[in-house]
Amino acid sequence: MPHFQKLTPNLLVANVERSLAFYTDTLGFERGLTVPEQSPFVFASVTSGSIEIFFNDAATAVKEYPAFGGKPLGASGTMFIELEGVDVLHDRLQSSAKIVMPLETKFYGMREFAIEDPDGYVVTFAERV
Numbered sequence: 001m002p003h004f005q006k007l008t009p010n011l012l013v014a015n016v017e018r019s020l021a022f023y024t025d026t027l028g029f030e031r032g033l034t035v036p037e038q039s040p041f042v043f044a045s046v047t048s049g050s051i052e053i054f055f056n057d058a059a060t061a062v063k064e065y066p067a068f069g070g071k072p073l074g075a076s077g078t079m080f081i082e083l084e085g086v087d088v089l090h091d092r093l094q095s096s097a098k099i100v101m102p103l104e105t106k107f108y109g110m111r112e113f114a115i116e117d118p119d120g121y122v123v124t125f126a127e128r129v
Contacts, residue, residue, distance in 0.1 A: 012058040017039055029047060032047050043056055
């Protein structure tokens with residue numbers, strides 16, 4: 001039986017620089033690797049603690065993954081990120097990110113809210129209560 005060690009979302013995006021700026025400047029992630037080293041990028045990553053997210057230029061990714069051709073960006077799922085300080089993050093993001101699920105305490109013991117990134121990916125931030 002395999003022992004899985006890490007999950008890294010690999011998002012197809014319309015503009016790698018825009019995604020990199022949103023996740024670093026707006027959400028507070030740290031900039032990771034870029035390809036090439038200088039803009040215009042076809043790939044970039046961001047990190048925060050054990051969380052890492054990849055951004056791939058959609059047009060470039062279709063060359064490697066032809067099945068992505070013609071599909072819209074975004075997803076019908078959500079990236080679910082647990083953290084401490086969900087209320088503080090929510091207050092900070094109210095004016096700089098599109099909040100698509102209001103901050104509330106759920107019946108299953110999580111206080112959470114969700115935002116939409118520039119490519120339509122939904123990111124839920126949650127804290128155990």
